[in-house]
Amino acid sequence: AKEIGRDAVQVFTFELAARAHEKLERQEELRRALAQTEFFLQYQPQMDLVTGRIFAVEALIRWRHPERGIVSPGEFIPLAEETGLIGPIGDWTLRTACRQNKAWQLSGLPPIVVSVNVSARQFQERDWVERVAAALEESGLEARYLELELTESLIMEDVQQAVETMHRLEQLGVHLAIDDFGTGYSSLSSLKRFPVGRLKIDRSFVKDLPGDSDDAAIATAVISLGHLLQLRVIAEGVETREQLDFLRAAGCDEIQGYYISRPIDAMALQALLCLPHC
Numbered sequence: 001a002k003e004i005g006r007d008a009v010q011v012f013t014f015e016l017a018a019r020a021h022e023k024l025e026r027q028e029e030l031r032r033a034l035a036q037t038e039f040f041l042q043y044q045p046q047m048d049l050v051t052g053r054i055f056a057v058e059a060l061i062r063w064r065h066p067e068r069g070i071v072s073p074g075e076f077i078p079l080a081e082e083t084g085l086i087g088p089i090g091d092w093t094l095r096t097a098c099r100q101n102k103a104w105q106l107s108g109l110p111p112i113v114v115s116v117n118v119s120a121r122q123f124q125e126r127d128w129v130e131r132v133a134a135a136l137e138e139s140g141l142e143a144r145y146l147e148l149e150l151t152e153s154l155i156m157e158d159v160q161q162a163v164e165t166m167h168r169l170e171q172l173g174v175h176l177a178i179d180d181f182g183t184g185y186s187s188l189s190s191l192k193r194f195p196v197g198r199l200k201i202d203r204s205f206v207k208d209l210p211g212d213s214d215d216a217a218i219a220t221a222v223i224s225l226g227h228l229l230q231l232r233v234i235a236e237g238v239e240t241r242e243q244l245d246f247l248r249a250a251g252c253d254e255i256q257g258y259y260i261s262r263p264i265d266a267m268a269l270q271a272l273l274c275l276p277h278c
């Protein structure tokens with residue numbers, strides 16, 4: 001038994017060391033990816049359910065890894081958050097999205113809003129508002145064409161501080177949205193204090209629509225709640241005509257999802273926006 005025990009300990013420490021080593025390697029890779037710009041953004045259209053117009057896009061980061069191919073954000077954003085690399089990566093995303101949106105405008109497309117995801121670590125940086133202002137200034141993009149997507153959990157970590165930062169962002173003129181709405185736990189009274197313009201219903205409540213009666217009730221309730229607070233409500237992850245019809249009937253304002261378009265490269269988005277006009 002003693003022998004087995006010792007082996008087990010050795011295996012255990014070996015595995016721990018290997019895992020720590022792998023994490024360090026991943027971290028190094030992320031640093032390199034940032035230095036050599038292996039990241040790129042894709043953009044997913046958001047459609048107004050009344051006008052049928054694409055009025056905004058969400059910027060979504062991807063990593064073109066030299067050996068592993070395209071890596072999705074779910075696989076590296078958590079590590080970036082853990083190591084603090086989310087700061088510079090988030091700056092890159094913000095600046096790239098602003099620059100791209102300005103470039104679309106300069107090419108003659110009807111102006112749209114670009115929506116950027118924000119991590120808690122980023123949002124809590126002391127100079128975060130200045131960084132947003134710098135990205136706008138550097139790109140020449142007007143603030144009203146930028147939206148920041150904040151999650152409930154990010155806001156609830158320190159509500160007082162978050163509301164203060166949100167007011168400063170509002171003063172800059174950027175739009176704010178609450179992402180993944182319904183998965184966190186913001187209370188009604190706190191929701192009322194947030195200077196946000198939109199609620200984004202999480203995909204988990206959309207994917208089983210219209211069949212799942214719980215999800216149907218939740219989606220309908222979120223839409224009513226949003227409208228009571230005079231917010232626009234967008235549903236993410238819409239994949240089917242049936243989901244779209246349900247959401248429209250429930251009064252949802254906007255949708256985003258594969259049914260409209262997958263996230264696509266900037267060039268493809270330009271072509272898509274051009275369709276009805278050019």
Ligand code: C2E
Nearest residue numbers: 060061072073074093117118119237238239257258259263
């Ligand atoms: P999210 O903000 O909830 O973004 C929506 C995710 O759902 C995206 O996954 C999008 O590609 C996917 N999606 C959109 N429509 C559909 C659909 O109809 N069906 C299905 N099955 N999926 C759909 P993605 O691009 O893999 O991003 C995952 C998460 O990574 C995002 O979730 C967001 O939290 C985070 N993320 C992405 N880009 C950034 C970024 O630049 N910064 C930060 N901090 N986080 C990011």
Ligand code: CA
Nearest residue numbers: 058117149179
């Ligand atoms: Ca989002």
Ligand code: CA
Nearest residue numbers: 180202203236
């Ligand atoms: Ca989501």
Ligand code: CA
Nearest residue numbers: 212213214215
């Ligand atoms: Ca259910």
